[in-house]
Amino acid sequence: MIALVNIKNSRTNLEHDQKKESEIASNRKVIHLRVYRKNPKQGKSSHFDKFEVPVQRWTTVLDALLHAKGYLDNSIAIRYSCRMASCGSCGMKINGIPRLACYTKVSEIDENIITCEPLPNFPIIRDLVTDFSDFFEHHRAMEPFIHNPNADIVDKNSLTEFIQSPKDVERYLQSSYCIKCGLCYSACPSVGTDTKFPGPQALAQAYRYFADNRDDATQSRLDIVDTKHGIWRCHFAGSCSVVCPKGVDPALGIQLLRGHLVSFSKNDKKLAESRTRSLGKI
Amino acid sequence: MLMLKESQIMKIHYISGVAALFVVAVHILIRLPVVTGMPFSMSLEYENVVANYQNIAYAVLLESMLVLIAIHGFNGLRIILLEFRQNIVWENGVTVFTLVAMIALIAYGTRTILIANGLG
Amino acid sequence: MTEVLSYDVLIMGSGLAGLRAAISAASVDKNLSIAVISKVQVMRSHSVSAEGGTAAVLFEEEGDNRESHIYDTIRGSDFLADQDVAERLVSEVPFEIYQLDHWGMPWSRKSDGRIDQRKFGGYSFPRATYAQDKVGFYEMQTLYDTCLKHENIHFLNEWFCTSILSDGSNFRGFTAIEMKTGQFIIIKSSAGIVCTGGAGRIYGFSTYAYSSTPDGLDMAYRKGLALKDMEFVQFHPSGILPSGILITEGARGEGGYLVNNQGERFMKRYAPEKLELAPRDVVSRAMIREIQEGKGFTHETGIDCLKLDLSHLGGERIKEKLAGIREIGIKFSGIDVIDEPIEVRPVCHYMMGGIHTNIEGETEMSGLWCAGEAACNSTHGANRLGANSTSECLVWGNITGKQAAKYAQKARDRNITVSEQQVIEEEKRIYDGIFHGRGDLNPYEIKKRLADLMDSKAYVFRDGNTLTEALREVRELKRASWRHVDDKANEYNTNYINVMEFDSIARISEIVLVGALNRQESRGAHARIDYPSRDDVNYLKHTLAYYTHEGPELRWHPVKITRYAPVERKY
C-alpha cells in the first residue's frame, strides 16, 4: 500500500536546506546571557558568567541557557523539563522579574543583555537552582485534597459521580491552573520576610478547595489560614498575580477567601449531589 | 496571650481605622478657619485649646480618637513586626510590646485630657 | 560508607502511573512506608503535558459500550495488542475516571453537570474524557494532592536512580544519587514499581519533556529484563515547529482540519470515513506522503510541514475547550489558532514498547512491577490510540500499587540484604566509568547527533538500508570517546545526570533500530518501505530484547488473541 517514495522524508533535500539556512542566518542575532553562578557549599561568593548565544525569532531564554550549557559551559546548574510552560521547573529571575525561562522569548525582552538569577525567596542550591521544600510544605499544610466522607470509592461495582455544573467548575477552575512554579512566591513582599506565611500559591490552593463544591471541610479550611502568619499577612500587593504565568490570579482567591473569614461574603456553596451510574457488562 | 483569632483582630483593625477617620475629620474640621471663624494659628492659642478640652463632647471625641488610633496604629505596627522575624520569643515580644506601648500611650493622652479639664 | 535507606514499597517515577501506584499502595495498608523517587520534583513529570483526554466508556445508556472500546483498541494496535490486556484496561478505566472525580479532578462538564467526553482518533464513540486541554496536568495535580493526604507516602524529589538491585531473582531496591548533595545512596525494599515513563527524548523532534529519557528502561535492560516491542514508536500528526510541542488530537476531535498547500483536506483520500480522526499512524503516514508529493508547506526553518486549521471552530469554542493550544500557538509558534492555521508535522510522541510485563504489570523479576509508559504490558500493540495512555497509567498504576503493597506486607519482617558486590560494581560504573571517564567529544554534541540520526532515519517511514546505516552510526557514537563530565562539583550536577541519560539514550536507540530492522513488515506505527504490508504469518508476535555485551539479543513472544481475529484496518 505504501508508495515507494524517497526515504529522505524528514528534511527534504539538502540544497533547499542550505538556501534556507543562509536566509535564516541573516536574521539571526547574538545576545549576551549573564548567568548567576554560586555554589553555597563551596564558598559564599557569587559571580555572573557571560555567554554569547545565537538566537532566532522563537528562541526562548531556556533555549539560550541550554545552548550555553551544552556548548559553552557544561557546569551551569539549571532545572527544566517540559519546555512548554506546564511543569513549572524553570522559574528564575530574568532581567529583574520572576519568569519562566521556557515561556520568555528572547525577542520579548528589549535589552540585548539577558540576566538570569535564581528565584528570590527560595534558598539557592546551586546557580539557578533553588530549594522548593518550604514551598511544597506550605502547599501541603493547606490540606489540598477533597475532604468528603465519600472521597474514596469503595465499591467498584457501584460507581458514583458528583454532579457539578460548568458554573460550579468555573468557581475553582482558575485556581487549579497553578503549576507550582513559585514565581508568585518569589514576587510577594510578605514572603520576602515572613517564613511562616504560606504565600500566594498555597493560599490560592486553599481557596481552590474551599470553592469546590465536592469539599465539605469549609470551616476547617478557614481555620487553617486564620492564624498569625496566615492569610492576613497578605496586603494585596498584587505582585503574585502580575507574575503568574498561568493566569491563576492568586490575589483574587486570597481576597475572596478573606471575605468569608470576616463573614462579609455569603457562603452559598451547596455540597454536590452524587449520583450512581449504571454500568453494563462487557 | 490575647486569645483573639487573627480575623477578629483584623476586623478591629478595619473598624478602628474607619471610626478614626470620622473622629479625626471632626478634630481637623474644628481647627479649620471656615468652621471656627478664626485663623488657624489663633485656634492654637492656649486659651482656645484649653476651652476646647473643657467642652465635654470634645473631650470625649479626643479620648475616642486617642483609643481608636492607638489600637489601629499599634496593631499595624504589630503586623509589620510579626512579618519581620519569626520565632516564638520575637512574636510574643512583639505582642507584649505593642500592647504595652498602646496602653501607655492611651494612658498618657488620657492624663492630658483629664488634667486639661481641671485647668482653670 | 554509603548511606542506606529502607522502605516497604519503592516507586521510581512520579508521573501519572507512579502517583496512582503510590495512592493505591498507601490505601492498602497505612503502616507501609512508601517512597516515590523521582529525578524531577513531584509536579514536574512529563505527564503534566498530556493534553487531550483519557478514554473510558461512561455513557452506556447513550450508546457506547465496552466491547467497542476493546475492539477499537485492538484494531488501533494493528492486532498486536494482547486482547485480554485491552479488555482489562477497558473494564477498569471507568472506575478511575470516577475516582479522580471524587478526588477533585476538574473534569469538563456537560450542562447537566455530568462528566463530558470528546471525540478522539480511532474511536467509534466520543469517549475521551477531558478537562479542557490539560488532562494530564489536572490528573497529576489531583493525584499529587491526594498523595498529600497519605502520611505514609514519602517523596524523594530529585533523586536520580541509577540501577536496580536484586539478589538474582528477587528485587532488592534501587541505587540513587540525591541530586542536591550528590550523595550516592542505596534504597532497600522488597517491592518496587518502575514508572519512569516514555523514552521519547531519543528523538530530537519530540513532544516529550526533556526529562523523558530512557533511564528506567535502561536500568531494567542492564539488569537482564526484557524490553518488548521497542521498534514501535508513535509519531503524532501535529507537533508545532520548530519546538515539537504538541497540538492535541483533541483539536481535531473538536473539528480541526488538516490541509495541504492546495487547501485540500487530504485525509479524505487516505481515510475516507474517519478523516482526521483516523489513528495516529495512519494520519502521520498520510502527512508524510503529502509532503513527499510536494503538497507540503515549508516552515521558515526550512522544515516541511502541513497546516492544521481550527479557525472555523470560532473563538469562543477554542477559548473554552482548547485554551492551552491557543496559548501554545501564540507563544511558541507566533500563531493564534483562532485566526490562522498552524504549521504542524508528525512528531515523536509515544513509545508503545517498554519493559516486558504480564497483565498484572509484573516483570520477570519477582518483587518488581512496572506501570505506565515505561511498561509494555501490550495494551497498545503496534499503535496506541490517543487517550488510551493516561488510561493505562491510571489502571496499571492502581493494579501494581495494590500488588506491590500486598507483596510488601508479606515480606515486611524479612531482612533485606543487598550484596556488597552489586553496589561496588554500580559505583564503579558511574564514578569510574561516567564521572571520571575521559575523552574529547562533547557529550551534548553526541546527544544531538544521536537525536538527528533517529529523527531522519527511524522516522515515520523506515527502510532496511537506512536503518542499517543508522545502526552503524549509533554504535559508532556509542563507542566514541565522550568527554564525560566537565563539571566536578557534587551539588546538583546536571552535567553528570545528563551524561548518564545520554548513555542510556544511546543504548535504547540501538534497541529501537535493531528491532525495526528485524521486523520485516509494516504494522501499526512501524512502516517499512521495503516491506510495505503486514505479515501475520511471520510477525504477529512481540519482539523481546535482552541485554548482551555485544548488543541486544532478540527473541519472540506470542500475542494473546482471545476473541478478535486479525483483519485489515480501514478507516
Add this chain to the structure above:
Amino acid sequence: MKSFKEDKIYWDSNRRENREGLKAWLNPSRYGWERISYWLQRLTGVFLLIYFVGHVIETSSLVDGKDAWNAMLELTQTTWGHLFLILVIGTSTFHSANGIRLLFTETGRGLGKPGRPDYPYSPVSLNYRQKSGIWIALILAATAMLYGANILFAGE
C-alpha cells in the same frame, strides 16, 4: 531513615536564606500600581503612627501651663514644622482613602469573579477599579496637601 515528620517542620526552622527581606518591602518598582499602593500604605501607616505618638506627647505640654504650650508652639510653628504638617495631611489622606479601598478589596469586594482566564492573561483582581482607587487616593492626598498649605502658610 529520614522520617516524614522531620520533613514537615522545614519552615518552622526559620530559614531566611535568599529571602528578599526588607528590599521587598521597600522597593515599589517592577510590579505595578498595587505594589506601589502596598508600599505607600505601609510607609504612611508607620509615618502616621510616629506622628501620632509625637502629637500626643506634644499636646501634653498643655498640662504644664501656658508657657510650656507656647514654647512648644514656638518649636513647631515654623516653616519646617508647617511642611511637616503638610506631609502629615497628605499621608493621612492617602492612607485613609486607600485604606477604605483596601477594606473593601481585602474582604473580597469589587474584585470581580474567578472565571476562565484567556490568554494573554490579565488578572481580574488587578482591574481598573483598583487602579483608579489608588489614583483617586493619590489625587485626594495632593489636593489635601495644597489646601493645607494654603491654610498654614496663609496664616503667616
